[in-house]
Amino acid sequence: MSRGHRLTIRAESRVGLEWVLEPSFDGGLILFGGFMTVARCVRSLALRHLLCGCGAIAMLFLGAVAFMSPGYAAEKLNVGEDAGAVAKPASGGEGDAYDVAPEADAVVAKINAAVRSGWKAHNLRPSRQATDGEWCRRAYLDLIGRTPTVEELDAFLSRSSKTKRAELVERLLGSEYADDYARNWKTIWTNILIGRTGGTDRQSLTSRPGMMDFLEQCFADNKPYHLMVRDLVTATGDARPGMKDYNGAVNFLVEKLDEGGVQAAAKTAQVFLGMSVQCTQCHNHPFNEHRQNQFWELNAFFRQARVDVERMGDDNPRRDATLSDVDIAGEGKMLGRDNRREIYLEMRDGKLVDRDQGELYSAPLFYELRNGQLQVAYPAFVDGTTLAELFAEQGPEFGNSGRLTQVNRRHELAKLMLAAPELERAAVNRMWAHFLGYGFTKPVDDMGSHNPPSHPELLDELAKAFRASGFDMKQLMRWIALSEAYGLSSEIGAGNKEDDPELGRPPQFSRFYIRQMAPEQLYESLLTATRADAGMKKFDRELLKQRWLEQFATASGNDEATESTSFNGSIPQALTMMNGELVRRACSADSGGFLDQVANDAELSDREKINYLYLAALSRPPGKDETKICNELLAARYGNVVETLQDVWWAVLNSNEFILIH
Amino acid sequence: MNFTTPRGMSRRHFMQHLAGASALAGPALALTHSLRANAAALKRDHKACILLWMGGGPPTIDMWDMKPGATTGGKFKPIATAGAGQINELLPMVAKQMDHLSIVRSMSTREADHTRGTYYLHTGFVPNPNVIHPGYGSVVAYELAAQTAALEIPPFVSVGGASEGPGFLGMAYAPFQVDSNGRVRDLDTPADKARMSDRMQLLGMLERRFIDQNRGSAAAEHAKVLKSTVELMSSQQMEAFKVDSEPTAMKERYGTTGFGRGCLMARRLVETGVPFVEVQLGGWDLHQNCFTTLETKLPELDKAMSALVEDLDQRGLLDDTLVLWMGEFGRTPRINENAGRDHWARSWSVVLGGGGIPGGKVIGTTNEDGTAVTTEPYSSEDLMATVCRAMGISLETVFTASNGRPMKIANGGKVIGELVA
Incomplete structure (x- = not known):
């Protein structure tokens, strides 16, 4: 050729x-x-x-x-x-947090109606609503790229407002989380545009920091x-x-x-x-x-x-x-x-x-x-x-x-x-997949008449709304994150067993499809949960993160820049989680470190300390059976709280429940 | 609530509470004991396959199907071999082993982009958005599961690259990727064995709890992989990766290159009972400076590949170990203005032998400038069917893909008749 x-x-x-x-x-x-x-x-x-x-x-x-x-x-x-050419975002942005703009409601209503008609057509009964804890965890992960801290989770759970989910979305898109938000989306888009290995070779023409920097600006400004x-x-x-x-x-x-x-x-x-x-x-x-x-x-x-x-x-x-x-x-x-x-x-x-x-x-x-x-x-x-x-x-x-x-x-x-209409269709499809686990087509970047979408009308509507919004990315995220489908539990019920995209069927979004965290999400979650980045300079923080991430990605070295990741649920990932440096540090009992602080918090009972770890990793308290086992472990450790917390923390971090977004 | 510690609660007691509830009960307990039989005790009457994967698309017209004198012929001269055909003068050691290997010169495929070609040559299927097909390694690992019951390390190892995934066969058949030094990262546990065992018990319970909530197959897949990981961490068989423990003379025979070490590791893994090893040698995407690059690349290949075949033969392993050399496509007969060759799938070659595949043969021919196959063309499906047959895997095997559709092994390819012993 x-x-x-x-x-x-x-x-x-x-x-x-x-x-x-x-x-x-x-x-x-x-x-x-x-x-x-x-x-x-x-x-x-x-x-x-x-x-x-x-x-x-x-x-x-x-x-x-x-x-x-x-x-x-x-x-x-x-x-x-x-x-000039760009319309004002439908909702006013950071100034008027805690209010979902009426335009947003209209689009969300359209999404809900379209997804519901799919359930009806396929005779599906959707899963129950996700618990507030489950929903909060996924919203943090998807919008700002990490799990909520215990304090953040607590703030959300303790609110009684009926619109608290919408309020949280606004907060996560607002000035309070501007850094996390920009970091999350620059990371996602850097990986889309130059892959996980782009610019990592010393001889590369690509400057990864340059790519990141440009994208960080874009997302910080909601360009x-x-x-x-x-x-x-x-x-x-x-x-x-x-x-x-x-x-x-x-x-x-x-x-x-x-x-x-x-x-x-x-x-x-x-x-x-x-x-x-x-x-x-x-x-x-x-x-x-x-x-x-x-x-x-x-x-x-x-x-x-x-x-x-x-x-x-x-x-x-x-x-x-x-x-x-x-x-x-x-x-x-x-x-x-x-x-x-x-x-x-x-x-x-x-x-x-x-x-x-x-x-x-x-x-x-x-x-x-x-x-x-x-x-x-x-x-x-x-x-x-x-x-x-x-x-x-x-x-x-x-x-x-x-x-x-x-x-x-x-x-x-x-x-x-x-x-071209393909511009907004591709963007909307990708964004939907980011939040819901599957796009309207699979893969998201292979659209066309050969690969018909699961929800053609919804794709059309959402695409049009996105263009009409002036291509406002935060608005698009808001619509999707507040949709009924995004708020469903991931538990499969009797009424929606058939809705299984893993079986090659078009997704109907009658439940939240579980998926694994990206390595970047894991890293950020651990760093935040254990407050390991306190006092760290931004540059050093990014450098350490990049170094950790590089161990998983392999470039194939051909002219298509194909690459693969070993952070894909396989043995190397399990080894990293069980024995690797990142989790090892998170589980350390060093004086002044995270576990040491929890263990020595005079205001917490032993039970509350264990609860704290469960909330930090899983956004839920331990069940009765789990509390019982943890107590027994504490007994077997002859009351050594730090050691027990180390073991519990290691176990929750290595669990499927932690690594899966659910 | 602050609870008091019941004194005298032993670890054993704690473990008993957990044993039933764990998704990982077996291997977690095994951590405290040394594991089963070691490598030497394994029976060696099993089949294995070593795939030498030439990522990027090697110029087979410069290697196995040379066209001296043609405008497309390039600068190298062919030499005679111990088998029927002639090959590149820069592969003299391989030439001596060609009585064990056969060349198929009539490969003709349609996928000339790397990603699609790599998928197609590994799986026998072209990419399809609705289903992900398993590659050679996963198919062999899955089909030969009975023979690998005593294996504690993954049945599919990929050295120096990622290979293709397990597709609908699930993560238990995913390639285990290592670099050519055989270093496996993060093998050492962060706590002593007793404590790790406690942790595993707790983890097993968490896993089980989440699996039981019925949220999709990823939860159980996670537990399965954890189980294999724990097994591997405590296995004597991990010695197979320690390629550095080989005698110096042996290491030098294979060549002190990444690919040389990879091939040596493949032999060690096969000896240990691993049924499928892929060893990758990349850098074949020779759009520029094809010939000067080959001057350094071919000697590296020559050493490692010839050493592997010779070594397997001398150890009596070659009869049961199939060696397959291929990339995702060949390269254009036309030499471009950058002294390179571009992607070319229409007429190219693969090499295979051992494991019951007759050696010394040349199958198929191409025309005088190498641009077309003049005999019956063979596809990835045909090649895969040939390999499966030699491995003793029934070609009647039909998988049920994740989408519920029946899927014939090797996509229903036909065995290459000349390669049936």
Whole structure:
């Protein structure tokens, strides 16, 4: 199959460009009219290296001076500015905590009605409501990434307000928990965007702290989702914090631009549009509608993106990366005439030309069909919209130009993505799965007619509401967290045995599906429960956490950056929990440590001390039988409270009830 | 309420209170005793399989099915082997073992992306959103459970990489992943045995309580894995991972590389009774500098792979131990402008032998530039069926997947006729 060619364009080109016009979203004076391409580029395999200029014959509309209309961009969501296009969040945010806005209620009611109609259709009786303790635990875990402390749990349980669940959601989304919230969601999204191993290798171009930093800002500001997506897809700048043109957002793409940006296209489609198109780079998808040409047409949007790498020196493996957009001439020209690996662009008579070959044409790329034939591709969005069409007024080939003064392809892609309904559908599906354990499709990032959703109307409604909210992520979380389905017990009843997505059936959400904590959730929960991070600097805290997390993730080292985790319920995880450093520290009897403090708390009886541990780990007090056993253990330890607490704490932390979100 | 400590309450008494209620009663108690038979006492009349997994997709056209003289041929020369075919000159030691190994040159598959290809070659199925299929290791571990009753360490070990998961067979058949030094993290318990045993009792009760609340299968799966973990922690058989205890000459024969140590560990694990070991050698995704990379990669493979086959043979283990060498696909016959080869699934090779698979054969051919298979093409399903048959696993086996659907072992693949002894 075809891979992109490494395209190196010397810096002169960019200097030259500044002479013309600044690239702009809304257009401006452009010196060229347009190009027309005769795209008969099917070439046999043997001709690959000999691809000559006739692959893309261009006819030039000479000297036309056109005024490029901003019309297209103006109709769509404005991607150029943060303000303006975005509607105010439906509920006022932090100021008016403890009140669920009426808009929120309406959407929650819609969710409940849609899920209920599914129960009816499948003849299911839902599980009982989760207890307050169970619900509180899951809300803390899902919204801020850790279990509640005993004090937090107590505060919730002791409230008698009828709307206390809504109140808790507001608190967790509000200023009181701003740090926990931002930490949780930056972690989740860092893992989505660059995986658990992204940036962990010393030679990696990706700066994990940079990615984290950008996302932390996004979530701390509750940046509208579509703007976060836009920033990630169009980012330029330096990857590492502290560098001159630092922009953490570049870390999404900075290591995905090899081989012509195959991974950039695949990941962008998968993460933001819910389209798994990875395999279509080589062939039409075996069981969905995606076609190979679509992959490469999407990939064409990333061809102007380029990464410059600066080595820190011979002894230092660290490499600093900068992501920018550059003019491209297209593959045909580059390899076509003389196999040149570098192109020099310069201004000549007010036109940007290839120093050695003269006028520039539209910039195509080539990919290989399964039968070995080469095919040409120009930028086209997944819905078939081509840049050539969008810019047709400027001439038939204008939209296919590789010149930034004419078309910045990533900016155009962002506009198209932000206008596409797939954007909110993918986001809503992912968010629903985060809270409910299963999305409307499985997997969440492979949507489409080949994989029908379990609740099509609900997905539609929620997606629309999310867009209408101005892509307000907190609002979306609020709706889902306050839904009836999220409030159900995880206990399977006689009336909903059939509702089991593990059996491959579409989930009906008639109970809360249990799932394992992520390693990050475990870590944060233990740290908070044992107050082990008291007085720790943020930087050190993150560093220690990262080091602990790294032991579980393995990268496969191929060009898809596949990775796996051993924190998956297997033996290595059990070993870590039983014998590893983290739990060992949590269970230590060191003077001044957590267990020591509990043991020596004069206000607590022995029984209350054991209760405290149960509440801290499981958000419930021990049952009668458990109290009895713990008492007996204390007796067997000849009244040594600290030792007994150590044993009890170890056991609850290692239990299924602790590690499972239920 | 502050309760007074009943003096004289012994540990034994405490344990008695718990024994019935625990989900882990057996292994928890075992912690205080030394466990059953050690490795040496194990019978050796069992079948085993070692998968040498070449993650990234190795250029088989440069290794097992060379095309000297063709434009796609690359720079290396073929050499004769102890078997029928010729192979790369950089694999001279493997060449001497080729009387034990056969090459299938007519693999032809459709998945040319890493994730999908890796899944397909491991399971015989293409990825499907509704069901996760078990890979080779899990299938073998599951099917040979009867033969591994005395095994205290996991029946499926993956060295140097993660392999594919157990799918609908459940976490009890998940790969146990170790690095090639055989270091298993966190094996030492944080407290003495008596105390750990108490803790396990308490934990067992917690597990049971939660399982009984009927909240889904994950609760019971957790208890099962805990049980295996405790068993492993106290097992003598863990010695099998200690590859460093081998004599220096032996270690050098396999090569002092990660893959060399992994292959040596595989032999030790098979001796101990582990029915499936996967050893991974990654870094085959040679889009660039294919040939210069092979100059260092092939010698590493040559040493380890030849040592493994030779060693198994000398120990009398080769007749019952199948060795399978493969990646997720081959690489393009066309050499790209970066002196690399890209993903290619249409015509490529795998190598296997031992465990009743006849050696020295070359099965299938490709055309003169290696771009197409000219004989009957074989699929992942066919290869898996061939391996299962050699392992004594019935091809009539039908699993019931988690979605209730019947699922034929090896996806109903057909045994490669030439590889039937």
